[in-house]
Amino acid sequence: MWEHENAYTDSLGTLQPRADFSTGRRASGGVKLSYPVLWSPTAVLAPYVGPYGDYYFNSDSAGRSRCGRGGQSRPTSSSTAGRRAQPVA
Numbered sequence: 001m002w003e004h005e006n007a008y009t010d011s012l013g014t015l016q017p018r019a020d021f022s023t024g025r026r027a028s029g030g031v032k033l034s035y036p037v038l039w040s041p042t043a044v045l046a047p048y049v050g051p052y053g054d055y056y057f058n059s060d061s062a063g064r065s066r067c068g069r070g071g072q073s074r075p076t077s078s079s080t081a082g083r084r085a086q087p088v089a
């Protein structure tokens with residue numbers, strides 16, 4: 001996502017400079033492992049688990065990012081778990 005903000009004067013009379021900023025996710029990947037189990041004669045239950053990784057970036061020409069710099073890139077990780085039920089075919 002990219003956004004541009006023109007310079008303006010706020011309600012206290014302070015000039016705010018123009019700003020260009022962006023944020024997004026460059027890459028995402030992971031795996032999900034599942035093992036289907038016959039739950040009943042008419043349903044299959046499939047529990048799953050898996051790790052994921054993402055690489056996020058942002059930039060801010062006004063230098064107002066949370067980390068105190070004009071931009072940052074950072075990897076993150078997460079995991080997922082759950083179950084899925086479906087009718088037997």
